[in-house]
Amino acid sequence: MNSKVDAPELALAKAAFDAARAGFEIYSNLTTEERVAELSKLKETILTNRSMIIERVMKDVGKCRTDALIAEILGTVDWINWLEKNAARLLRPEKVKTPITLLGKQSLLLHEPLGVVLIICPWNYPFHNAITGIVAAIATGNAVVYKPSEHAPCTGLIEKVLACSPVLQGLVQVVYGDGRLGAALIDEQPAKVFFTGSGSTGSKIMAQASKDLIPVELELGGKDPMIVFADAPVSRSVAGALWGAFTNAGQSCSAVERLLVQDTLHDAFVDELVKEAGKIVVCPDDSGDADIGRMTVGFQRDKVIEHVQQALDSGARLRFGQVPTRDSLIVQPIILDQVTPQMLVWKDETFGPVLPVMKFSSEAQAIREANATSYGLCASVFTSDRERGLRVARAMDVGGVSINNVNMSEGNPGLPFGGAKKSGFGKLRGPEGLLGFTRSKAVLIDKATPKIEANWYPYTQGKFSRFEHFINALYRPRRFQLLAIAWHGFRLESFSQKPRE
The missing domain is CATH 3.40.309.10 (Aldehyde Dehydrogenase; Chain A, domain 2)
Incomplete structure (x- = not known):
């Protein structure tokens, strides 16, 4: 990443994020199933055009033909196929067991999109790395600004396959440039940065993002x-x-x-x-x-x-x-x-x-x-x-x-991919990798009644005593424990409805 950012990079970064944020607003009400349906169109487009994709990757990156077929095509469509089968299930609201201390209430865990995420990928797997991150972000409800490496950008390739769907075209903005553009993109305050590449560049990205508390996931090198x-x-x-x-x-x-x-x-x-x-x-x-x-x-x-x-x-x-x-x-x-x-x-x-x-x-x-x-x-x-x-x-x-x-x-594709130590943190693929493109939201639902919660005011000596009995019943093993919990819980609940002594 180059810290010196010039006006052209600033303008390009702003335009990309303006367009991505507009796309996010337009398509924010799509269900997971509707988004995955668009990804299915992409999968078919990749399969139909795989010869074109392979030729382009061979020309720009220098892979042998079979390597391009297996690494760039097979791995990519396998991930989309996994999303087709699992994304809706993993992203739907989860019922979470509510403890006895919250009797009568319901708990939910929501998996919500982050917003517009920035994905920066290296030159070694230019098609696979790009599509893997992009489709995970789209399935989870986000929009994307994607920047490939300047060393093998495969200019126009990602846009060409995304043209199968106006929805995908609206949600994904592809920009080209070097580290100066990367720095300008981070200055646009993405909801999260997903970076794959070298440790030295990852360190610079993390340092810049930290100034604005932008979360990052880094998939770096290995030995x-x-x-x-x-x-x-x-x-x-x-x-x-x-x-x-x-x-x-x-x-x-x-x-x-x-x-x-x-x-x-x-x-x-x-x-x-x-x-x-x-x-x-x-x-x-x-x-x-x-x-x-x-x-x-x-x-x-x-x-x-x-x-x-x-x-x-x-x-x-x-x-x-x-x-x-x-x-x-x-x-x-x-x-x-x-x-x-x-x-x-x-x-x-x-x-x-x-x-x-x-x-x-x-x-x-x-x-x-x-x-x-x-x-x-x-x-x-x-x-x-x-x-x-x-x-x-x-x-x-x-x-x-x-x-x-x-x-x-x-x-x-059902297993998470990511490293430890200086190989980075965060995951791609698998349930963990998919949920990395979401923000978890905890929701507790209670009934609309005039009742007062036991832990609300007023605090009195009488309530303190009843809370101690209730805690002992909950956590100290004893005979007839459930009966003791019910009895002390009922006494505490009844007492809490009374005015201050």
């Missing part, structure tokens, strides 16, 4: 560990490590960035890892037969160069691939072993197709090494021992764990 125990199925674990580390050319916040392999398996495992890595096809603009496309931005490739070169200079061994050159965004997968915790490639987010490997001897050491990071997004554990898998999962300081799989805790 996700994958732990492979000696009893794990080797072929599956190797395949999982390669895909988890290199999918989208490693440009995923939940990519495997640290591989821990038990010492008795380590050497054979790395040999198999290297052998299978040799079969990976790297080719942008493919027809569906490549595994990895290109990297998206030069500064991220340069970080790969820095991390890998520093590791090699510090004693790591290059087992596969080569140090990238600065004249191309096509980066072959890189596997390093003999890595130490002090190396940048082990402790800092690389965000590229680099897989550093380290050995461990015991379960306790594996957990300790996995948690020895300021990040806490996701993790993976491979083992044939189910109890150990669950035990290690519980011990990990992360937001999601996949056991005998990678990146799949975020694959279920």
Whole structure:
């Protein structure tokens, strides 16, 4: 985020929020079912136009074709499908049990929209990240101002699919610009900021929003560990490590960035890892037969160069691939072993197709090494021992764990996705993520009678005494407790209707 905001950014931000607030007013009376019906139109539009979306993402971001299909299309429509089945149920008013101390009253919990929310997304999943946040906000009754990353904005793509519904067009405003525009948008006082991206930018957003007490949710980077125990199925674990580390050319916040392999398996495992890595096809603009496309931005490739070169200079061994050159965004997968915790490639987010490997001897050491990071997004554990898998999962300081799989805790739209520590806070997807776009309102309903509440004035010695008896009946175990509660409650209630002694 750039704190220097110029007049054009200020004008663009104001226009976007004026339009979004107008849309919010126009469509504020739509039911959840009516909003979800508009999202169903969007789902069908995405499915019908998926080839166009894939081509656009491949061109702007450099994904391989199959990666674009699975990550950008499948994950997106799966989330909308989940909303179709669950949003109305989760957002309807909830009856909340009323305690005996409030006998005769009813309690409700309402889930209300926030207003106009600001969603800022990164360049690595430009379609999926955008639509995932937008449809959650719309389902919950909000309007949206959406700003994509300036590094791969896919200009016009989101607007094109939203054109299937005048309602969605009225509720969503898409704006383009860099950090200066982002700062101007926050100055427009959104009801909440939902940001996905780097920790440094997230910190700036949070600092700016805090000045006006604007709530934020941050989904930031990761340095996700994958732990492979000696009893794990080797072929599956190797395949999982390669895909988890290199999918989208490693440009995923939940990519495997640290591989821990038990010492008795380590050497054979790395040999198999290297052998299978040799079969990976790297080719942008493919027809569906490549595994990895290109990297998206030069500064991220340069970080790969820095991390890998520093590791090699510090004693790591290059087992596969080569140090990238600065004249191309096509980066072959890189596997390093003999890595130490002090190396940048082990402790800092690389965000590229680099897989550093380290050995461990015991379960306790594996957990300790996995948690020895300021990040806490996701993790993976491979083992044939189910109890150990669950035990290690519980011990990990992360937001999601996949056991005998990678990146799949975020694959279920019914599960929340989000991290711990410097990987951010707040959730996307699942009931928790959906309700994050709402404000809870507590409602208590009583009868319209002339009765006076026991806890209202006047306070007298007689009422004090009766309250003490009532509290003892409520909370001190005794024989015939319900009868005692009823008796002392009745005496207190009757006494409260009398005037002051």
